[in-house]
Amino acid sequence: MGKNSDLLPIVLRDEWLRPAAAAIARRHGRYLDKLAAVERAAGSIVDYANGYRYFGWQWDAGLEGWWLREWLPGAADVYVFGDFNGWQRTEIRMHRDPAGVWSVFFPAAMYRDRLLHGSLYKLHVHGDNGWRDRIPAYARRVVQDEQTKDFAAQFWEPDAPFDWCGDAFEAPAAGSLLIYEAHVGMAQEREGVGTYREFTERILPVIKRGGYNAVQLMAIAEHPYYGSFGYHVSSFFAPSSRFGTPEELKELVRRAHELGLAVIMDLVHAHYVKNLNEGINELDGTDHLYSPPGEAGDQPYWDSKLFDYGKGEVQHFLLSNVKYWLDEFHFDGFRFDGVTSMLYRHHGYIDFDCRDRYFDEGVNEDAVDYLTLANRLVHDFRPAAVTIAEDVSGMPGMCIPIDDGGIGFDYRLGMAIPDYWIKQLKEVPDEEWNIWEMWSVMTNRLPGVKTVAYAESHDQALVGDKTLAFRLMDKEMYDRMDRASESLVIDRGMALHKMIRLMTIAAGGDAYLNFMGNEFGHPEWIDFPREGNGWSYAHARRQWSLSRNGFLRYSWLGDFDRAMIRLVKKYRVLADGYPYNLLMDERNKTMVFSHGRLLFVFNWHPTASIPDYELPVGAPGKYVPVLSTDERRFGGQERQSMQVEHFSFPVRGDDGQDHPRIRIYNTSRTATVYLRRR
Template identity: 50%
Template sequence: MELPKLIQNDAWLEPYASIILSRHNAARQKEAELTQGRTLKDFSCGHLWFGLHKTDDGWVIRDWAPNATAIYLIGDFNQWKEEETYRLKAINNGNWELYLHENQLKHGDLYAFSMHWPGGNGKRIPAWANSVTQDEKTLIFNAQVWNPEKKHQWQHPEFNRGTEAPLIYESHIGMAGEEERVHTYNEFRENILPRIKEAGYNTVQIMAIPEHPYYGSFGYHVSSFFAPSSRFGTPDELKALIDAAHGMGLAVIIDLVHSHAVKNELEGLGKYDGTRYQFFHDGGRGEHPAWDSYCFNYGKNEVLHFLLSNIRYWLEEFKFDGYRFDGVTSMLYLDHGLGKAFTSYSDYFNPNVDDEAVSYFYLANKLIHEINPNALSIAEEMSGMPGLATSMDDGGLGFDYRMAMGVPDFWIKLIKEVADENWDMGQIFYELTSKRLDEKVVSYAESHDQALVGDKTIIFRLIDKEMYFSMRKDQPNLTVDRGIALHKMIRLATASSAGGAYLNFMGNEFGHPEWIDFPRLGNNWSYKHARRLWSIADNPDLRYHWLSDFDRTMMQWIRDAQLLEIPEVYHRFDNKPDQILAFQRGDYLIVFNFNPTRSFTGYGIPLEPSKYKVLFDTDESRFGGHDRIDRRMTYYTRPSAGLSSQHYLNLYLPARTGMVLKKEPFKRIR
C-alpha cells in the first residue's frame, strides 16, 4: 500500500504510519455515519431546522434537549410566564417543537426558554438563537426575534477571495475607535475598512463575533454560537460590514471558538437541559483547567451536528470567507497540551491525542472547502502536530495554514534577553523560515496576544517610556530612533520570509503605544486601553506615520510581487560578527544590516552573475530614516577573480537598515 505524501515527505513519520492511517479511516467512517450517503453540507443543516424560523403562516421554534421534561417559550409576548399556548411538544430523539400564529411573535420581541428537567428547572437562551441582546441596566441576556421588514440586500453576493496569499489585518470591532466606549459594526465599516484597504491588506480577521457575556474575554468565552454580538450592533449591520469589505476586495474571516464554551447556564450552554454531558464531556475531561470553561464532546453526533452547522451558518448566512480556529492545541490533546514541550514525534502519536477531535478537524475542513473551495481555514496551534496544515488527500487534516506562533515568541525573547550587538543572523533566518515543507503558515511579528495587559508590544519593548515624551519629530531621541529602525526591520524580515501568509494586529503597524486592557474590576471598568488611537498615526508632527507609511509600502510590494505565492526562501548569506543577513525570494533580494553601530561600504553578497535595483529601504526619509542608500543606482555583481569565479553584489549597508532589491534582466558576456 502506498503511503500518503505526508509520510513520503517525512521519513521520520514512517513508524507512526499505522496511527496516521487509522485516524484518517476513523474520520472517514464518522463522515459516512453522519452523512448516510449525502454530503457534509447536507448534514450540517441544523440551523435551518432548529431555532426560531418564520413560516408562511406563522412561526416555528425547535430545540434539542434530551433530558428536558418540559419546555416553555417565555418572553415579552406573555409577560415571561409559562403558558400552555407556548409549551413546546416533544417529537423524537430529544427534539422539541412549537408552532405559533403570526401574531404571537413580532420582530424585536425578547424571548427565552423556561426549561424543566428531573429535579429542577431554569431559564435558558435557546442554543440555536441567531440574535441575542443584553439589557444595559440589568445586564441580563435574552434571545431576540430578528425578522426586520427591511433585510440587508447583498450588493456583492458572488465575492470570491481567489487564491491570493492572505495579508491579514486582525481586528476587534469594539476597540476599533478612539473613544472610551464600545464601537460598532457601522463605525468599523465606515471608518476602519477604508484604512485597512489603504494599508494594503487583503483579509480582515474579526475577533469576538459570536456572542460572549464578558466583553473582556476578547470573545473567547462564547455563550451563543449562532448570534453575532449585539454589543456592536445588529446582525444586518454585520452583514453590511462584510458586504462593504467585499466591495473593496477584502476577504473577511472570524475567530471560531469550538475549543470550549463559557460555563454560564443562563446565557450559555452550561447544563443546558440540566445535564453537563449534553454538549460537553462529563467529569474532569469536560472542564478546561486553565480557561474555566467546558470542553465539547467531539465524539457525540449531536454535538458534531451543532458545531458543523455553526461552520456552515457563518459561511452562508453572513458570507464570511473562512475561519481562524482558536485553541486547536487544547482540542488535540486530552491534557490540552498544558506544560508540554513537544520535543519528539511520539508526543503526537500516543493515547494523549483526542482522536475524536482529530476526526472533527477532518470533517470541519472538508465541510468548509465543500461550501467554498477558496475559504480560509487557519489553525491556532502551538504543539507542531505534523500534517495539521497538509491536505487531506496527502494524509493531513486539511487546514490551509497554521499560525507560526514561534515567530513572535522568538522576537520578544530576542529583544528582552539579547543585546542588539549579539543578535545571531543565522538564528533569525532559521526561526523565520523553520516550518514543514508541506505546510503553509501565517507568519507574524506580533498579534493581539503580545499587546494584552501584562505583556508588551514590540514597539513598547523597544522604546518604553520614551513613547510618552519623545515621539514628536522635533524631539531627537536615540532610543526612539533605534526603536523605529528595528520595528521596520523586524516587520520586513518577518513579512518577506513568511511561509504563505502574514498577519498584523490592528494599530501595531504604526506602533500603537501601550497595551490592550478591557474594562474590568481591576482597572475600575475603564475603556482607556480598549481603543485605538488612529489620530496619532494621522498626525504629521509625530513619528508614528513613518511606521505605517513603511508598512503600506511593504504590503503593496508583497501584493504586487505576489511574493508569498513564491514558496522558496533561499538563504544567501549571513555574517554573525557583522550582523548581515541576505535571503532571496524569486527575483527579490532582501538584505539587512542589524549592526547597531557599524555601516559597511561595498559589502559583498555572494550571488550568481546578475544586476539589481533597490525598490525601497527602511532608511528612507519618508519612513523616518536618513536616506543613506542611493536608490538611483543599478548594482551589478562583480567576480572575485575571473569571470567564472564567485560573483559578489557590493552594497553600501548602513547600520540598522533593511533593503529590498529586484533582480533586473541580465545578459552575461561570454
C-alpha cells in the first residue's frame, strides 16, 4: 500500500496514521466482508436486523395463532409455562430446529381466552446447568412481583398498535446538538420511582424551556437492580417496567418530538448482567450462548458478562436490538455506553502510549466490526439519527465515515473535560490554574472528529463523589444558598460554576451535554435505594423546586444556563468549530478567544480586577457585552456595566500592520461575552 491511490481517506488526511495504513485497510476489509455476508443473507443490513420480528411472540395470520421462538442451541429441552396454563412447567413443550431455534405455536381458537394481554410466562430450560426457569432474551416486557421480587416475562399485545401518525421528526443537524441527559426514575421530586408519564408531563417542558434540543435517556432497557443506573441490562428488548408501559414510553418520545426534542437512548451493548434468574447469561445452559466461553466471557471490572461479537447469532441479536429501538420506539439515535471496554480485550485498562496500542492483539476486532455495522445500520435505516461513542481511548477512526475507513460514529464524548475540571477543583488552588493547560484540554480534538463537551458527568453526581456545585460549595450549600446570606465560599462557587460551564460549551466541542439538575447546581449526591440507606429514595430524585425558589441562588444558576444556551444557539457557536485564540495572559489568568462575531473574555484570577485592560479583537468595530457571569440577574455583582460600548482602535504591531484592540474593565472571576456590531 505504498501509493496514495491505495490509501483510505482516513489515512490520507492524517499523516500520523500512515504507518498503520495496512492495519486500517485490513480492519476496513473485515467490515466489508461482514457486510457482504449480511447482504447475501438478507439483501441489506436493514432487512437483516429483523430478529425482533421473528423471535419472541409473533402473530401468524395464515394459521391464526401465535408463535413463540427463542434461540437456545445448547438446550436439551425447553418448555413454556405461565398463568395461561396454571404455571405447569412441563405441559407445553417447544420444538428445536437444526439452527437451535426452539418454537411452539398457540392456536388462537384454543388460547383466545387464556393467552391474554398481560399474561405472565417463563421458559423452563433443561441445559448443562440443570433445569431452570428463565426469561426469554426477546421478551418485550418484563415485570417484577412486588411481594416476591421475582421477575417474569409478560405477553404484551394491546388491542391496537400505538399510533405514530404524524411523527416525522429528525434529530438536530451537526453543530447544534444540545443534550439534556436524564434518568426517568429519579427525575421526579417526590420520593419514589418516577414514570414515563410524569417525565412526559413535567420534565419535557423543563428541558424545552431550558433551550436544549435533545434528551438522552438512561436506564431504558430492563435491569434487575435499580441502583445500577441501568448499566446491568437483563432484557434488551424490554423497556423498564418500573417507569410504566411501552406505550407510555412511546408517548414520551412522540411528545418530545412535538416539542422539538430529539430522544437519544443510552444503549448498553458493552456487557450484560450476570444474573441467571433475570438475564440472558447461560440461557441455554451453556456459558457461551451470548458470551465467549470461560473467563474470556467475563467483564471483571464491572462484575458482568461480555458479548461474543464475532458470533453471527450474537451480531444478529445486537443489530436487531439497535433497529428495534429506532423502529418500534422512534428513538433518534444512541449514546453507545462502554465503547472502550468493547474495543479492547483489556477493556482499556492500559496506557495508550503509542500508535500500536490501537492495532495490536489487545484490540477486539470483532467488536470493531460490530460497531461499524451498527453505525451503518443506524444511518441506513434513519439517516438523520445520531450515534455517540463513549470512548476514552482515542481509537483512530471512531468518528470518521465508514466509507473513508472509519467506524462511523457521529460524535465522541469529550470525557477528558469533566475529569480535568474535577482534578482542578480537587488539587490546584485557583491562583495556580494553568490557563494554557485549560485551553489545551478544551481544544484537544482532531479536526472533523465531532466531540460532545460536558463539564461534569452523571457518575460525579453519585454518592462517594461530588458534582461541581457540591465540590465548589460543599456544606455551605445547606444553609448559605439563600440570597440574603453572605458567603465567600458560595460567591466563589457560583462564579466558577458559571465560568466552567461557559468555557466548556464555548471551547470544548461541537455539541454539549448536561446531566439533569446540574444546570442549577443541584445539591448533594445521587444515592439509589439500598440496604445501606434503609432503601430510601430521598437522594434518588431531583429537587426542581430549588431552581424555582426566588429566595434561593439555585434559580440564578438555572437562569444563567438558559441564557448561555440561548446565546450559543443564536450565534451558532457549536457549528463554528475551534475557537480562535486571541490572547493568553498567564499573569492575570485571562484568556480571550472568538467565535465569529462573539468575543469571549475569561478572567480566572481570584482577585485581580483590571481597569482599562487592553486586549486584541478579531476585527474592528463596536463591542458590546451580551452575557456575563457577573450580571446581577445571575447572582453576580455586575462590576462592569452591560450597557457600555467598546470601540476598537488600531495598534501598530511588530509586523508593521494595524491591529484592532479594545479596552475593558477586566473583573476577577468573570467570563464576559461581547458581540461585535457592525
